[in-house]
Amino acid sequence: MGLLEAIIISVIAASTPLLLAAAGELVVERSGVLNLGTEGMMIMGAACGFAGAYFTGSTLVGALCGIAAGAALSLVFAALTLGLAVNQVAAGLALTILGIGLSGLIGAGFVGEKITPAPHLYLPVLTGIPFIGKILFGQDGFVYFSVALVVAIWWFLYRTRAGLILRAVGDSHTSAHALGYPVLKIRLLAVLFGGGCAGLGGAFLPLAYTPFFIPGMTAGRGWIALALVVFSSWLPGRLAAGAYLFGAVTILQLHAQAFGLGIPSQLMTALPYLATVIVLVLISRARGSAGSVAPASLGVVFVPDR
C-alpha cells in the first residue's frame, strides 16, 4: 500500500466523526437551535457505544448505543431550551460538562479493555483495484453511512416539503407559528436527530478509529464540528468538504510528527485547534460585507405564549 493511499484512508477515518457530528448539528441549526453540547454528546456516544459493543461483540449494537446515548442527552437539552426557554448557549455548555462527567463514570470500567474494530468492506476484485480500490470499496460502515447521511440531508433540506418547513422554522419561528406549524415539535425532532448523529460520531472513535475507550477521547472534536457548521455556511456540500479538510490537517500533523522535523510535537498537536481559529476568522472576515448567512432565528428563544 502506497503512502498516499494510506494517508487518504487515514484522512477519511479522521474526518468521519467530524462529518457525522457536524451533519447532525447542521440540521439542528437549520431549525434555529444552537446546541453547543456536541462535545458532550460525542463523548457519551463514545462511552456507551464502546459499552454496547463490549457486551455484545457487535459493532452495530455499539453504534446504536452511541446514537441512543447522544439522542438521550440531547433530549435533556431540548427539555431545557424548548420546554423551559433556557438560554441555548448556557444549556449547551451544561450538556458538555454533564456528558464529560457521565462518560467518565460509565467508561471508567472499560479503560484498558479492547474490542474487535468495525469490519471493513471487502468486495472481491473491486477492493483489489490498485489505489482507489481500498479507498472506495474498503472502508467501514461508518464511512459509507456518513457520506450517505450528508447526501440524504441535502435531499431532505432542498427537495422535500418537510425540509422546507424545517428551514422555514429556522428562518422565522414567528411566521411558522402563525401559519400553524408546530415550531417546538419540529425543533425537538431536529435536536434529537442532531444528538443521535453526534452520538454516532463519538461511537465511531472507540468502535472503528481506536478499538478502545479513553476518557476524553473526543479531544475537542465536538467543538471542531460546531466550527465546521459555521465554515460550511450551513450548506451540506461545503460541510463535507470542510470535514475532509480538517481530517487532512489532523493526519498531516501526525505524519509530520512521525518524520520528526524538529518541530515540537505539542505545536503539531495544536494544529487542528489553531486551524479552527484561523478558519473561523477567515470565513467570518470573508463574510463581513455580505452579512451573516446563519439561519435568522438561530439561538433565539421561542415561547408560544399561552
Next chain:
Amino acid sequence: MNAVPVSNPSARAPLLQAIGITKHYGTFLANDSIDLDLFAGEIHALLGENGAGKSTLVKSMYGLIQPSAGELRWMGEKLELTGPSDARAKGIAMVFQHFSLFDNLTVAENVALGLDGVESFGAMSARLAQVSRDYGLPLDPNREVWRLSVGERQRIEIVRALMQNPKLLILDEPTAVLTPQEADQLFTVLFRLKSEGRALLYISHKLDEVKRLCDTATILRGGKKISTCDPRQETAASLARMMVGAEIGEVKATSARATTVPRLLINDLSLEPDDPHGVYLKGISVEVKGGEILGIAGVAGNGQDELFSALSGERLAPREDNVIIDGHAAGHRSVTDRRKLGAAFVPEERLGHGTAPRMKLSENALLTGHAASHMVHRGFVDKPKTLETVDRTTKTFDVRKAKRDPEAVSLSGGNLQKFIVGREILREPGVLIVSQPTWGVDAGAAAVIRQALLDLSGRGSAVLVISQDLDELAEIADRIAVMFHGHLSAPMAAADSTREKLGLLMGGASPAEALAGVAKEASHAVGA
C-alpha cells in the same frame, strides 16, 4: 379560479357565526363574549383601538388560539378549529398584519408553506403564476422575500390566501403599510373578491377606508362588542366615539409659533446600509428651523430607519458636516455627544430600542439621561436622580403604572410611549428627532404625545417627525417631505400637501410627476 357561488341574499344565513367568544389571558379579558355574523358577498369591518381585542378575535377564527368560552359556527354547524390548517381546510384564509413570511426563502417557497402541500411544487408554482396574473398582483416566484418592498410582501400574503380559494378572507390592517395608491389597488381586488361571493373580514382603524369599503362594521372596545352598524350611515366622528368611548380633545398648536434659525441641518447625507437587507441613503438634504415641525412621510422600509440611525449617531455619517446640530458639525459624533449638544431621540421600537424591556424605568431614564442630565458623577450613578426623572415624567405626562419603578415591559404601549417621549422632552432638547411617535398607541396617549411635540416646537425647538401616518403629519407638521428608496423629496408646506400628492411621492414619482399625476387623476375623475 372558480368563484364561490353567491349565496341567496334573501336567505341571509351567516357563513361564519361567532357566538359569545371569550378569551382570558390570565386575569386579563381580551375578548368578552363577542357575537359576530359574517355573510358571503359582504365586507365586514372590525373596528377598534389597539388592544380592543380585534387580533385576538380573528386568531380564534383562524384556529391560532382557542377561545376560553363561546363557539364558532360555519354555515350553521359547530366549528372546532385545532389549528390554522383546520381553518384553511374549511376555506378560511388570513392576511396577517405582521407578515408571516420567511425573508430568506423565495416567494414560491413562502406560498407553498402557506398551503397544505397536497399539490406538487410545480403545480403550485403554475397556479401561483395564474392567480397573480388573474388578480393583477404580479410576483416573481424565484425572488427571496428580503429583496422585496413592503407592498410586494403583502402581495405574497394576499396571493397565498387567494390560492386557497377561500370562502372567508380575514385581513388584519392591510393598508397600514401601503401608499394611498397601493391601498386603492388593494380595494379593487377586495371589491372583486366580494363580487365573487366571498366574505371578507376587514380589520382597521382607518375610518374613511371603512366607510368607503365596508357593508357592515362591528366596533370593539376593551374586549367588548360595542355595536354592529352600517358604516355608510355613520360619520367618522360617530365611529370614532364608539371606538374610543369618549371625545378625543383636538391637539392645538401654540398660537405664537415663530420659526427661527435652522437648528438641525442635514447636508447631502449618503450612507451605505450596515446590513445586507438595508437601504442606501442617497444625498439627503433638509433643514429644520427652531419652532418648526418637519414631517417625513413614506412607506416603511424606504430608509427611515437608516436616516434615524444616522441622525441619532448610532451610525456615523461619512462627513462631519453631513449632520449639523445647533451649528455644530456632528456627523462624526457619538450618540452621547449629540445628546450633549442638546439633541434628543425617540426611536420607533419602544421595547428593545427605546428601552431595555426587562429593566426598571429608573434605569431606562439613565439609558439616555447619562449623557447630559447630571445622573452620573465620576462614573458613579446617582440613583435618586434617576428616580426623580421617573417621577417627573410620570406626573407631567400622566404615565399610568402599577408601582413607582416597574420594568419597562410591564407598561402598556401608550404609557410606555408617553414615558419615552416624556423622558426626552423633559430635558428640553433643542432638536428632537422622533420616529413613529404614536404607532400602536391608544387615541388618548396619541393626543398627549402630539400635543407635547407641538408644545416643544412652540418653545423654539426643532422637531423632526418620521411617520407613516399621513393624518398624524397633517395634524402636527408644518412642512412634509417624503422618503422613497433612500431619497428624500423637497419638503412642501403641509397646507399644500394633499394625500394624492404625498401618495404619489411615496410610490416613487418625482415631484413634477406627482403634480402631473394629481392633475391627471383629477381630470380622470371629471371625465368619469
Next chain:
Amino acid sequence: MQLVLERRAERSTKIAILSPLLAIAFTLATMSLLFAILGKNPIMALYVYFIEPLTDSFTLMEIAVKATPLVMIAIGLSLCYLANVWNIGAEGQFIMGAVCGSYLAVVTNGTDAGPWVLPVMLVMGALGGALWAMIPAICKVRYGANEILTSLMLVYVADLIMDYLVRGPWRDPQGMNFPTTASFDPVATVPTLFETGRIHWGALVALIVVALATVMLGRTIKGFEIRVVGAAPRAARFAGFNSKRLVIFTFAVSGALAGLAGIIEVAGPVGVLQPGISPGYGFTAIIVAFLGRLNPVGILIAGLFLALTFIGGEGAQISMKIPLDLTKVFQGILLFYVLACDSLILYRIRLIASPKKASQGNVHGTA
C-alpha cells in the same frame, strides 16, 4: 392536559432568591438516586460529600483554597455573560496566566532575587491571561468570529504550550525527567495566612475582587453599561454604549482575573508549574457564575459550595470508593437545574386543559 410557559409581567424576586436553593435540592435528590444506582448508601454518601468536609478545620481551609480560583475566574466570567459575551476559555487564560507568571519564577530560580519577584509575577500572570483572552476578543470585534469556539480552541493550545514548556525548556534538571519546573523560591511563593493549612493571601485577593465587582456592577455607569449591552443590545447602542469596546473590556478583565487566579494557584498551593495544575477550574467557574446568578456575592457563595464538592468528592473517593467523575456529573446536573429554575423567574408554568392537540397560542409580543 398540557404544560405551557406563561410570561410573567415582572421578574419574580421571590423565585430569584429561591431558585438556586431549589436547584440544589433537585440536584441532591438526583444525586441520591445516582448513589443508589452505584450501590452506595445515599444518606451516607451525601454526608461524606457535603457535611463531613465542614466538620474539620483542615478541610474547611482546603475549601477556601479551592474556592479562591473558582471565585476569581467566575467573577470575570459573570461580567462577560452579563454583557452577552461568551468567554468559555477561562481554563486557557488561567493556564497562560500561570505560564507567564511562572516565567519569572523559573528564570530567578536559585538566584538571590528580592521580594519584588512575587508582585511582578502576579502582574505578569494577569497580563498573560488578559492577552490570551484578547485573541478571541479581537477575532470577534475585528472579524466577527464566534468567541465561543475560538476561546475554547485556545484552551487546548494553552494546555499544549504549558506541556511543551515543562517538558522542554523549563523542566527541572533535578526533576528526574518529571514534566515539572523546579519548586518556586520563597520570594516567588504566595505566603500562607496561618501557620498550618494551605490557605493563602490569594483568598483575600478573591474577597477584594468580589467587593470591587459588587460596587462596579451595582453603582457605576460601567456596570450599567455591561448589563444593558447584555440585556438589550440595540437599546445599549441607542444609549451610546460601544458594544465592541465592551467585548474587549470584559474579555480583558475576565482574562486578567483568570490569569491572576492561575499564577496565584501555581505560586501558592501548588508551588511549581506542571500539567494538571487545574482540575478544570475554568470550566467549573462557568457553573459557579450561573449558580451565583452572575451576582458577585452569589458567586462567592456558589464558589464555596462547588469547592465543597471537590473536597467532598475526594473524600468520597477515598472512603466510599465513589468515582471522582461523579463530581463532574454533579456539577453538570447542578448547572442544568440552575438554568431550569432560573427560567421560573421570567415564566410561570401552567397546566392547561386542552382537549385537542392544538398549537396553543399566540406569539409573544402581539396580544
